[in-house]
Structure formats: structure tokens, C-alpha cells
Amino acid sequence: MSRRPLGARGPAILLLVLAGAWPVEAGEPLTIDPNHAGHVKAGLECLTCHEAIFDVTSLGEPGVFPKESKCLGCHKKEKDAGNCGMCHIRADKPGTYPKRTQYLIMNHAKHLEKDDKCGVCHLTLPARGQMEKPVPPMSTCLGCHNHDDQFKNGQCYGCHLDLTHFPLKPSSFFSHTANFTRFHPNIARSTAAACDTCHQQSFCADCHAARTRPMRVEEIQPDRPDRNFIHWGDFLTRHSIEARGNEAACQKCHQISFCTDCHKKQRLTPDSSNPLNPHPSGWLTTGSPSFHGTAARQDIVSCAACHDQGSASNCVTCHRVGGPGGNPHPQGWTGKHPTSEINRNTMCLSCHP
Amino acid sequence: MNREIVGRIAGVGSRWPALALLSILWAPVAAAQVVDATSTTMLRLKPEWQAGDTRNGVWGTELVGLSVRNIEVAGVDDLNIQLSAWGQLSSLKDSIYTGSTGDIDLLYIQGALFNHHLSLTLGRQLVSGGAARVLQLDGVNGTLMFSRAFGVSAYAGAPTTSRFTYPVGEFAFGGRAFWRPSYGSEVGVSFLEIISGSVLSRQDVGVDGRWAVLPNVSATASGIFSIQEERVADASVTLNWQVLKDLEIFGKGAHTSPDLFLPLTSIFSVFADTNRDSAGGGLFWQITRQAGLYLEYQRLWVDGGNGDEADARTTIKLTRKSTMGLEARFLFVPTNGVTDLRAWVSHSLNEKIRLSADVEGTVLKNPVNATGGSIVGTASATWAIGSGWNAMLSGSLGATPFFQTAATLTARIGYTFSNWQQKGAAK
Numbered sequence: 001m002s003r004r005p006l007g008a009r010g011p012a013i014l015l016l017v018l019a020g021a022w023p024v025e026a027g028e029p030l031t032i033d034p035n036h037a038g039h040v041k042a043g044l045e046c047l048t049c050h051e052a053i054f055d056v057t058s059l060g061e062p063g064v065f066p067k068e069s070k071c072l073g074c075h076k077k078e079k080d081a082g083n084c085g086m087c088h089i090r091a092d093k094p095g096t097y098p099k100r101t102q103y104l105i106m107n108h109a110k111h112l113e114k115d116d117k118c119g120v121c122h123l124t125l126p127a128r129g130q131m132e133k134p135v136p137p138m139s140t141c142l143g144c145h146n147h148d149d150q151f152k153n154g155q156c157y158g159c160h161l162d163l164t165h166f167p168l169k170p171s172s173f174f175s176h177t178a179n180f181t182r183f184h185p186n187i188a189r190s191t192a193a194a195c196d197t198c199h200q201q202s203f204c205a206d207c208h209a210a211r212t213r214p215m216r217v218e219e220i221q222p223d224r225p226d227r228n229f230i231h232w233g234d235f236l237t238r239h240s241i242e243a244r245g246n247e248a249a250c251q252k253c254h255q256i257s258f259c260t261d262c263h264k265k266q267r268l269t270p271d272s273s274n275p276l277n278p279h280p281s282g283w284l285t286t287g288s289p290s291f292h293g294t295a296a297r298q299d300i301v302s303c304a305a306c307h308d309q310g311s312a313s314n315c316v317t318c319h320r321v322g323g324p325g326g327n328p329h330p331q332g333w334t335g336k337h338p339t340s341e342i343n344r345n346t347m348c349l350s351c352h353p
Numbered sequence: 354m355n356r357e358i359v360g361r362i363a364g365v366g367s368r369w370p371a372l373a374l375l376s377i378l379w380a381p382v383a384a385a386q387v388v389d390a391t392s393t394t395m396l397r398l399k400p401e402w403q404a405g406d407t408r409n410g411v412w413g414t415e416l417v418g419l420s421v422r423n424i425e426v427a428g429v430d431d432l433n434i435q436l437s438a439w440g441q442l443s444s445l446k447d448s449i450y451t452g453s454t455g456d457i458d459l460l461y462i463q464g465a466l467f468n469h470h471l472s473l474t475l476g477r478q479l480v481s482g483g484a485a486r487v488l489q490l491d492g493v494n495g496t497l498m499f500s501r502a503f504g505v506s507a508y509a510g511a512p513t514t515s516r517f518t519y520p521v522g523e524f525a526f527g528g529r530a531f532w533r534p535s536y537g538s539e540v541g542v543s544f545l546e547i548i549s550g551s552v553l554s555r556q557d558v559g560v561d562g563r564w565a566v567l568p569n570v571s572a573t574a575s576g577i578f579s580i581q582e583e584r585v586a587d588a589s590v591t592l593n594w595q596v597l598k599d600l601e602i603f604g605k606g607a608h609t610s611p612d613l614f615l616p617l618t619s620i621f622s623v624f625a626d627t628n629r630d631s632a633g634g635g636l637f638w639q640i641t642r643q644a645g646l647y648l649e650y651q652r653l654w655v656d657g658g659n660g661d662e663a664d665a666r667t668t669i670k671l672t673r674k675s676t677m678g679l680e681a682r683f684l685f686v687p688t689n690g691v692t693d694l695r696a697w698v699s700h701s702l703n704e705k706i707r708l709s710a711d712v713e714g715t716v717l718k719n720p721v722n723a724t725g726g727s728i729v730g731t732a733s734a735t736w737a738i739g740s741g742w743n744a745m746l747s748g749s750l751g752a753t754p755f756f757q758t759a760a761t762l763t764a765r766i767g768y769t770f771s772n773w774q775q776k777g778a779a780k
Binding site for chain 1: 393395397403404414416418420435437439441447449450451456457458459461478479481482483486487489512513514521533538539540541550552561562563573574575581582583586587589591609610611612614615616618619620621622623624625626627629635637647649653655656657660662664666668676678684686687689690691693695697698699707709710711713715717721726727729731733734735745747749751753754755763765
């Protein structure tokens with residue numbers, strides 16, 4: 001391993017500035033809190049207690065920490081005297097080491113083959129009473145390992161199995177707390193590469209492959225009520241109100257025919273067999289509060305949800321040139337759409353033959 | 354395992370071009386460093402409501418996924434192949450839901466060339482970012498990095514033809530130029546054009562950005578402009594401020610023109626130019642290590658009147674093994690509205706078995722089918738069997754304006770194979 005100058009760690013330093021402190025381990029509460037300083041003062045080497053580390057190839061592997069028999073080699077008198085609190089945080093209920101989830105790929109055995117001095121990486125020893133023990137900062141890794149390319153490409157998963165252990169700031173910039181499901185479109189629109197750090201496209205496809213996958217993710221994962229899925233619960237009852245509140249939100253994933261296909265089977269579209277009439281009275285009466293022209297100007301997407309049959313749409317019957325429906329175009333239409341456009345678009349020819 | 358997955362996909366239907374691509378791509382798998390494969394089999398009993406009649410049906414679904422990474426080919430870095438596909442059988446004919454069919458969600462090969470200066474993705478993929486939003490595409494997508502921070506991406510292909518809806522167009526192309534000065538901060542300009550029947554279906558330009566303005570302040574903004582209609586189709590800005598370590602507040606505003614989300618080839622694109630504006634804010638407060646609170650309110654301005662939308666959500670970690678959540682959502686738009694209340698709980702019996710349940714009640718401002726609301730409860734049990742296997746059984750019961758009473762039952766069994774950690778640890 002070759003040492004690299006500090007200057008080669010520009011990207012990491014940028015991230016550290018954002019991060020504030022890097023990294024702090026979180027997880028299960030500690031149960032054993034040995035006096036590292038006291039052991040060092042007594043002249044003990046790290047490997048006196050941690051000799052098993054020579055064979056440890058991954059974090060979280062059992063046997064990393066010394067067994068009780070190792071401690072009792074020197075401290076048997078303390079145990080016999082019932083002084084469990086010397087090492088165990090809860091003397092009344094002494095427990096073993098908590099099970100740690102492996103969140104980082106780290107092979108101690110290979111590192112120790114190169115250099116058996118623990119202090120190269122472990123710059124600070126854990127102190128008693130310190131609930132969040134210091135682990136080597138990422139800068140020590142980058143001191144030997146050149147990951148500039150991986151860093152600039154956001155390929156963190158080569159080492160990091162789970163980035164959620166690292167409290168980056170501002171939290172919302174990285175973490176998925178609060179209402180991330182609703183916020184993530186705007187975030188991903190700019191920084192999809194950051195999403196790629198942890199998520200492959202198949203993760204996105206669970207929800208976003210709406211064109212090829214008809215099953216809602218809520219149906220596939222009913223056992224995850226903690227996830228803030230968009231269509232959770234009885235969405236069918238709410239869907240027309242949700243659509244009115246944000247028409248574009250539906251259109252971002254579902255084409256209009258997604259609506260018309262279902263509405264046709266519910267006999268709500270004019271081309272369905274024995275169609276039902278979902279419209280209020282006065283729908284076709286000019287001046288009525290329920291007049292369809294007013295409703296269409298306000299919520300044209302809802303009209304399209306049942307009536308979008310192209311040139312066969314019943315709107316064309318009245319709103320064609322010479323028809324009784326008159327000019328349906330919004331103000332300023334002709335300024336943007338010259339008559340020369342008509343012959344280029346078959347949709348225009350439906351009303352302008 | 355791999356052969357088993359291929360066999361299942363082949364049974365889906367006539368996806369010969371995709372299967373041919375899969376066959377070509379299969380050879381490197383044997384030499385791959387990391388292979389993840391998943392199989393999920395589901396059986397669902399559920400009712401469907403069709404024009405007043407309710408009937409029950411059974412759906413059997415198989416979802417498969419394959420991720421092959423770190424394939425070693427000279428001159429190509431990070432070469433990987435991804436596949437996501439499904440097939441389904443239904444006991445109902447002419448179901449309102451999707452019947453017996455299947456499809457491929459993703460099937461692409463991806464790699465980086467010239468020391469990561471050029472990355473290419475070929476096949477069925479999701480193109481995300483800028484004006485593309487999330488575009489499912491059969492085609493090619495490339496990103497060229499001119500420097501560490503500046504790059505250009507471009508894509509072209511056929512928007513994935515949906516088996517369930519007509520396609521929005523036959524050909525799409527676009528691109529995005531971006532500046533990425535640090536991880537997570539990025540600004541970009543983008544372009545998207547979709548052609549349907551040789552007529553423009555969509556032609557947009559976009560700008561987007563996300564920036565850590567200060568170590569505790571970030572801003573996200575984007576805008577998409579329809580060139581044909583000369584109007585803003587979609588614009589939004591959000592400002593987040595982490596006031597304290599455990600308290601974050603945000604403000605946001607958005608404008609959309611919903612009619613511009615209809616294809617320009619739709620007859621309805623000529624009838625109206627509608628607007629929706631919203632502005633609001635909220636907070637996220639991690640009150641204690643066990644309890645978090647999220648609040649949000651926004652005022653809506655839509656054609657035809659105003660509205661209000663509010664969310665309140667709290668998550669409480671009751672014990673090391675139990676978490677519960679309470680949620681309330683209020684949405685009121687001109688002439689209608691809904692109040693939605695939900696409670697959920699998740700409890701791990703041990704390391705292998707987890708129980709979860711939720712109940713949701715909806716109160717409608719305007720009754721549907723003379724019913725003023727609905728209530729649905731769901732209970733699930735998940736079992737991590739071991740050796741990559743897991744199973745789940747879930748049932749729900751409720752009363753809704755459409756079904757009157759509705760009961761569903763879902764059984765799921767999944768298998769995950771991965772040699773990732775073994776390979777990673779050996780690095």
C-alpha cells in the first residue's frame with residue numbers, strides 16, 4: 001500500500017465538510033465498555049486481547065471481540081467479587097457483545113498482513129462512557145486506497161454496504177426520513193447519479209415500470225405499512241379527488257388510456273356497451289352551473305379519462321368546424337398554431353376536414 | 354438458478370427480440386464476479402368491481418430479477434447486466450385488472466469505457482433526470498464525462514410499448530448537460546422529444562438543480578417548458594433548512610399545466626390550458642430517538658377554485674422490536690375533499706418472524722354510491738425462512754363505496770441468491 005498525499009482527497013474533504021463528522025457508528029446499544037486507556041497504560045498491546053482479528057475477513061463476523069475467558073485471564077478476581085460493572089454497562093444484567101450489522105466491507109486479516117500496527121487506522125481509542133465509539137475516519141482509508149474514480153462516479157457500494165449509518169448533513173439531502181417518497185422526484189431529477197450509489201434500476205422499476213408492470217407495489221409488499229407508498233389502502237375511493245388535486249401527478253406515470261380502459265369496463269365511457277351517464281343534470285345546457293364546457297376548461301384531463309377515443313371521441317361530433325359546439329380552443333390558440341399545422345396532424349383533421 | 358429463471362421468462366410470451374438479447378448477454382455470466390438473483394412467487398385472491406357487480410378472482414404472479422455485476426472484460430469497467438421480468442395467470446377472463454400475461458420491465462447491459470469517461474446502457478431501461486423524468490425506453494443511453502464535474506448524457510429509442518395502454522410515441526430522444534461539482538449537488542439543462550405517428554407528441558426543455566447552499570441548507574428546483582405550447586409544463590422549488598440536529602423545516606412551491614401532460618396528439622390537448630399552483634411548507638422533527646413527527650401544509654390554486662392539502666405523520670419506535678405510525682391526510686379541492694386516517698404497527702417476534710398491521714379510514718366530502726367513506730384493515734406475517742428464502746401471508750378486510758365489503762388474501766414466497774458479500778469481502 002502506498003501513502004497518498006492529503007491533496008488527493010479533495011472530493012472526500014468536500015463531503016466531510018457536508019458531513020460535519022465522519023463517520024459515527026449507530027445501532028444496538030453497547031453492553032460492554034472496557035477501559036482501553038487503562039489497558040494501554042498497563043503496557044498491553046492491542047493484539048493481546050484482539051488476536052482473533054488476524055483471521056477476521058469481514059466486519060460483523062463473530063469472534064472479533066475477546067471472549068470472557070480472555071478477560072478473566074487477568075480479571076478473575078473482579079468477577080468473583082461480583083464487580084460486573086467493571087466491564088458490563090448493566091451490572092445487574094450483564095450481556096454479551098451486541099450483534100452488529102455489517103455496513104462496510106473491511107478485511108482486517110488482509111490489512112494486518114501489510115501492517116500489524118492498529119494505530120495506522122484506529123487513530124483514537126474508545127473511551128469509557130462514550131456511547132458512540134470512534135471508528136477510523138474515511139480519510140484514513142483514502143490515505144492508502146485511491147478511490148477517486150469511484151468517488152466521482154458515486155460508486156460507494158464497493159466498500160459501503162449501507163450508507164444510512166453515516167449522518168450526513170443536511171439530513172434531507174441524503175437520508176430518506178420524513179416524506180421522502182413524495183419528495184424524491186425532484187431530488188432524482190437532478191441527482192439521479194446519487195441515487196445510483198445505492199439503488200439499481202430494478203429498485204426504481206418496482207414503482208416506475210408502470211407501463212410494463214400492472215401490479216401496484218402496495219400489492220407486492222402489503223407487509224410494509226411503514227413505507228409511504230402512494231396508492232396505499234383504498235386508493236380507488238380516493239382516486240378521483242387525488243386526480244383533481246394534482247392531475248399532472250397521475251399523468252406522470254399513467255397514460256390517459258390507463259384511465260379510459262378501466263372506465264370503459266365500468267361502462268362510464270361513451271364507447272362502452274350500455275354506457276352509464278356519470279354527469280350531473282345541466283351538463284349539456286349552456287349557462288347551467290354544471291355546463292360541461294366550464295368543467296372542461298377547468299379539468300380537461302378528467303374529460304380525457306373517459307372520452308379520449310381520438311377522432312371517434314364524441315366531442316368531435318359537436319366541436320367540429322360547422323358543428324353546433326363552436327370553437328373549443330383556448331384563447332391565444334391561433335397565435336401559436338397556424339392553419340398550416342392542420343395538414344400535418346391527423347388529430348386536427350378530425351375537426352378541420 | 355440462472356437456467357431456472359430463463360425458463361420462466363421464456364414462458365411469458367413472444368418476447369423474442371428481448372430473449373435473443375438475453376441469450377447473447379448470457380455468456381459473460383459464467384465469468385461474472387457478483388451475481389444477485391431473486392424470485393418472487395405470489396398468489397392473490399381479491400375481488401374486482403365492474404359496473405356494480407363484484408366477483409372474486411385468483412392471480413398467480415412470478416417476478417424474477419437478475420443482477421450480474423463486475424463482469425471482467427478488457428477495456429470495459431463496471432460491466433453489468435440487469436433483468437427484471439414477470440409473468441401472471443388469472444382465473445378471471447376480461448378482468449378489470451391485468452389478466453394472464455407477462456412482460457420484461459428491464460433488460461439492459463451497462464458498462465463504462467475510457468477510464469469511466471463514457472458510460473453506456475443498452476436495452477430496456479429507465480432513463481431518469483431532467484425533462485425525461487422517468488422514461489422507460491428500449492434504446493441506448495450514454496453519458497460522457499468531459500471532466501470530473503461536467504458531462505453530457507444522451508438517449509434515443511422507442512418508449513416502451515405498454516401492454517396495457519397505447520404507446521405515447523414510437524420514438525424518443527433527448528439529452529442532458531450537467532455540472533456536478535460535489536456529490537449530491539448538481540445542475541442541468543435537458544431536452545426531450547417524443548414522436549408519435551411522425552407528429553410531435555412531446556417536445557420539452559428543462560432546467561434542474563440541487564444544491565447544498567450551506568452545510569445545513571439545501572435547495573432543489575426544476576422546470577420543464579413545452580416548446581410547442583410555449584408554456585411552463587412543470588416547475589417546482591423546495592428549500593430545506595436543518596435548523597437543529599433533529600429539526601428540519603422546508604418551504605416549497607410548484608406550478609403545473611396539467612393539459613401539457615396529455616400527449617400533443619390527444620384530441621383533448623386543444624380544449625383548455627389549465628393551471629395548478631401550490632405553495633406551502635412543513636417540518637420534520639425527530640422529537641426523541643424513538644419518535645419522529647412530520648407535518649406539511651400546502652395551499653392549492655387550481656382552475657375552478659382553491660384547495661388545501663395537509664399531511665401529519667408520526668412514527669414511534671415502541672420497543673426495539675416494535676414500531677407504530679399514525680398518519681392523517683387532508684385534501685380539499687373545489688367541490689370535493691377527502692380525509693384519510695391511518696394507523697400501522699410492525700412487530701418482530703424474533704429475528705425471523707415479523708408481524709404487521711394497518712387500518713385506514715377514509716371520509717369523503719361527497720359520498721360515492723351513497724357511501725360517505727371506507728375502512729380497510731390489513732394484517733401480515735413475514736417469515737425469513739433462511740438460506741435466502743422468505744415467505745409472507747397477508748389478508749385484508751374492509752368496506753368501501755365500491756365493494757361494500759372486500760376481502761383479499763395474498764401469499765408470497767421469495768428466494769434471493771447473492772454472492773455479493775463473499776466476493777466483496779475477498780476484495
